[in-house]
Amino acid sequence: MRRKVIPMVILGAASMMFASHAFAGPNCGANTGTAATGEPIIVGGIHGNAPPGDFSASTDAAKAYFDCVNANGGIHGRPIDYRIENDQWNPEMAAQAAAKLVKDARAVALVGNGSFIEMAVNAGTYKEENIMAMASACAISECFESSNIVSTNQGPLPSNLGAAQYAQEELGSTNVACIGFNIPNNGPWSCQVVIDLMKARGGDGSMQLLNPGAPDVNSALLEAISTGADTILMNLPAGLAIAVLKAAEEQDLRDSYVWIAPTPLYDLSVPAALGEYWNGKVYVNAELAPFQMGGPDAVNWIAVMDAYASPDDPRDTFAQSGYLSATYFVKTLLAMDPADVGDRAKVTEAIKGISGYTSDLMCGPYYVGDTDFHMPNHAGFMLQILDGGFKIVRDCYEFDSAYFKPHIAVETSLGLR
Amino acid sequence: MLNSKYTNWILYVILMVAAVAWLGWGKPNKIVGLFLVSGLAVGSLYALGGIGMVVLYRATGVLNFANGAAGAAGVMTAWQLGQWGVWAPATWCAAILISLAISLTYGRFLAPLLAWREPVVKAVATLGFALIVLGAVSFLWIDDPRRFSLPTDKIGVYILGMRVTVTRLIAFGTSVGIVFAIWLYLSQTTVGLQMRALANDRDLSALIGIPILKVETFAWGVSGVIAGFTGLMFGDLIRLEPTVITFMVIPSIAAAVCGRLDNLGIVLIGGLSMGVIESMLTLSPTLKGARPIAPFVIAALVLLWYQRGTRLTFDSKD
Numbered sequence: 001m002r003r004k005v006i007p008m009v010i011l012g013a014a015s016m017m018f019a020s021h022a023f024a025g026p027n028c029g030a031n032t033g034t035a036a037t038g039e040p041i042i043v044g045g046i047h048g049n050a051p052p053g054d055f056s057a058s059t060d061a062a063k064a065y066f067d068c069v070n071a072n073g074g075i076h077g078r079p080i081d082y083r084i085e086n087d088q089w090n091p092e093m094a095a096q097a098a099a100k101l102v103k104d105a106r107a108v109a110l111v112g113n114g115s116f117i118e119m120a121v122n123a124g125t126y127k128e129e130n131i132m133a134m135a136s137a138c139a140i141s142e143c144f145e146s147s148n149i150v151s152t153n154q155g156p157l158p159s160n161l162g163a164a165q166y167a168q169e170e171l172g173s174t175n176v177a178c179i180g181f182n183i184p185n186n187g188p189w190s191c192q193v194v195i196d197l198m199k200a201r202g203g204d205g206s207m208q209l210l211n212p213g214a215p216d217v218n219s220a221l222l223e224a225i226s227t228g229a230d231t232i233l234m235n236l237p238a239g240l241a242i243a244v245l246k247a248a249e250e251q252d253l254r255d256s257y258v259w260i261a262p263t264p265l266y267d268l269s270v271p272a273a274l275g276e277y278w279n280g281k282v283y284v285n286a287e288l289a290p291f292q293m294g295g296p297d298a299v300n301w302i303a304v305m306d307a308y309a310s311p312d313d314p315r316d317t318f319a320q321s322g323y324l325s326a327t328y329f330v331k332t333l334l335a336m337d338p339a340d341v342g343d344r345a346k347v348t349e350a351i352k353g354i355s356g357y358t359s360d361l362m363c364g365p366y367y368v369g370d371t372d373f374h375m376p377n378h379a380g381f382m383l384q385i386l387d388g389g390f391k392i393v394r395d396c397y398e399f400d401s402a403y404f405k406p407h408i409a410v411e412t413s414l415g416l417r
Numbered sequence: 418m419l420n421s422k423y424t425n426w427i428l429y430v431i432l433m434v435a436a437v438a439w440l441g442w443g444k445p446n447k448i449v450g451l452f453l454v455s456g457l458a459v460g461s462l463y464a465l466g467g468i469g470m471v472v473l474y475r476a477t478g479v480l481n482f483a484n485g486a487a488g489a490a491g492v493m494t495a496w497q498l499g500q501w502g503v504w505a506p507a508t509w510c511a512a513i514l515i516s517l518a519i520s521l522t523y524g525r526f527l528a529p530l531l532a533w534r535e536p537v538v539k540a541v542a543t544l545g546f547a548l549i550v551l552g553a554v555s556f557l558w559i560d561d562p563r564r565f566s567l568p569t570d571k572i573g574v575y576i577l578g579m580r581v582t583v584t585r586l587i588a589f590g591t592s593v594g595i596v597f598a599i600w601l602y603l604s605q606t607t608v609g610l611q612m613r614a615l616a617n618d619r620d621l622s623a624l625i626g627i628p629i630l631k632v633e634t635f636a637w638g639v640s641g642v643i644a645g646f647t648g649l650m651f652g653d654l655i656r657l658e659p660t661v662i663t664f665m666v667i668p669s670i671a672a673a674v675c676g677r678l679d680n681l682g683i684v685l686i687g688g689l690s691m692g693v694i695e696s697m698l699t700l701s702p703t704l705k706g707a708r709p710i711a712p713f714v715i716a717a718l719v720l721l722w723y724q725r726g727t728r729l730t731f732d733s734k735d
Contacts, residue, residue, distance in 0.1 A: 053560050054559060054560045182706070211706075211708065211709050216455075216459045216655055216695070216696070217655075217656070218455045218458075218459070218655075218696075219452065219455060219456075219695075219696050219699040219708075220699070222448075222451050222452055222455055222696075222699070223699050223700075223705075225448075225451075226444070226448045226451075226700075238562035239560070239561075239562050239563070239656065239657075239658055240656070241562075242562050242563075242564050243655070243656045243657075246564060246566075249570075250570060250573070250580065250582050251579065251580050252573075252580055267561075267562055269561060269562055269563075270562050273562045273563055273564045274564070275564070275566075
């Protein structure tokens with residue numbers, strides 16, 4: 001029950017397609033083949049894992065990669081001591097977790113963080129303590145609008161934009177209703193840019209906000225319909241988006257609207273959960289490379305997970321993102337003077353200096369920079385749920401919004417455009 | 418007395434019509450109809466949950482917060498068995514049996530240990546049990562996208578412009594049917610009489626030889642079956658998420674409070690009204706943020722209305 005059998009089978013098949021890489025085994029850090037034995041470098045990670053959501057996939061994947069690095073020479077011979085805390089979606093626990101890792105353990109950085117809560121609570125602490133959080137599963141504005149947090153995942157804002165942009169350009173959408181959570185730094189923040197985009201392109205948009213604890217999603221769907229929208233954007237976790245689609249199926253609304261969603265619906269178990277009724281009718285934006293794309297990092301991610309993670313650990317977008325943050329972190333530390341890798345201030349400086357890292361998992365280059373905002377990943381893929389899986393209907397494309405003007409300016413100044 | 422009763426009902430109808438008309442003002446009839454029918458469906462689930470609680474409370478004096486958790490465990494089991502290819506009707510029966518087993522386990526082995534404690538202690542103990550069941554369910558089924566469907570979802574009729582599936586009609590019809598069946602049972606059978614006696618005075622009932630354990634076990638069983646059925650309906654019509662199903666007891670309590678933990682008919686009407694008002698509030702840009710508290714505001718207003726003219730003193734009522 002706890003095992004994600006279908007994703008495992010598909011990803012296993014993907015691994016076999018790239019047998020030459022798979023036979024070589026995972027490629028991690030210095031790749032020396034000998035275990036690191038020096039003084040450990042303490043690195044932290046905070047995730048949220050309690051009902052109703054589990055965001056631990058990113059720290060699971062980061063841990064798998066760090067274990068692989070430790071077995072392959074570590075960071076200049078020093079192993080990474082990766083300490084993971086769970087905020088349990090509780091602000092107090094989130095603050096305690098940060099205090100434990102940042103103040104007590106004196107971690108040099110945080111890697112793989114994934115939460116709805118901890119970034120909002122701890123962004124100030126990270127700035128005060130001059131520590132960087134290379135997050136991987138962000139969903140709120142503080143994660144992207146803070147000086148000391150940078151994430152490899154996009155969060156709902158760019159992913160919503162990508163979905164709405166595709167629908168407007170390819171599916172004839174003129175009026176998008178965005179159903180999201182009534183959490184100011186999540187739903188309104190990420191739905192408003194969609195409304196702005198549609199208005200800028202001569203269309204219209206609206207947002208319908210759900211209380212996260214409200215059981216009934218049908219009212220939000222009906223409210224969306226009552227606005228006169230022709231497109232429904234489900235800016236929700238997969239479970240809730242499925243509930244919206246089920247309510248729509250009950251009303252037989254499939255052919256009356258365009259159905260789009262950001263990344264959370266990109267889960268290999270979703271097509272089966274939705275069933276035949278929705279075949280070919282739901283479009284999903286993917287913020288990292290779809291699993292069938294392959295590529296060296298995609299293959300290595302699977303190899304690392306197979307060798308160092310538990311079979312129960314999810315192989316999903318957040319796991320990809322956690323792996324990616326961990327690889328960028330290790331790459332940065334390996335490029336540093338060995339004498340400095342245990343010095344938080346110098347590690348922070350090195351992370352802020354990251355520019356132009358590339359991966360087949362991400363459409364654009366990864367960079368950090370010394371700014372009060374970070375959103376290096378703002379391009380993605382568009383997928384269609386088809387025949388029990390996901391078909392790529394648009395390859396890497398950049399999302400169009402005034403929101404990205406400052407980001408583009410930074411990229412230009414770094415010579416990345 | 419009779420006049421007061423009629424006054425209450427007339428006032429209720431006027432208030433409901435006024436509330437629906439006000440919230441739906443300026444909206445097309447079809448939209449209002451959609452929200453009304455949607456609210457009735459959710460309301461019937463609140464009512465079902467409330468009815469299960471009141472049946473148990475009347476017989477045992479226990480306000481059972483674990484009803485939702487039992488329903489969640491049941492519907493998750495049904496989903497899992499469905500994934501394993503078990504025949505659908507067998508999965509539904511399994512759901513009800515699991516909920517029944519959970520309810521009976523508590524009722525038969527744990528509740529008697531607290532039989533002479535304060536009602537608050539009894540209620541809080543069931544809350545602890547609910548969290549244990551929820552923890553076990555969350556451990557077995559991690560957070561994953563899932564969907565639970567019944568064959569009746571495919572069949573529907575159009576009411577006020579909204580397609581209403583047979584599943585929703587079953588939920589509504591069953592809530593009405595259960596109220597009638599339980600009323601009939603309590604008034605026409607020996608066990609029903611014994612349950613009423615227990616509800617009136619547990620000590621006196623024990624003295625006159627009513628088999629308390631047997632009657633209470635029966636009540637826990639009925640409550641478990643209703644919880645199992647409600648869980649199936651909730652998993653299908655609302656969301657297949659154990660936490661959400663577990664905490665559906667909260668609005669159900671509000672429905673039960675409307676009936677003052679006694680009158681099943683008012684629990685039914687209270688639950689339905691809460692569902693409708695909660696749904697219709699979505700149409701008001703100003704008030705839609707108040708949707709989650711709507712059931713409790715309604716329950717509080719109903720209690721205040723019942724208490725009108727009563728003066729409370731320090732140790733008794735005037």
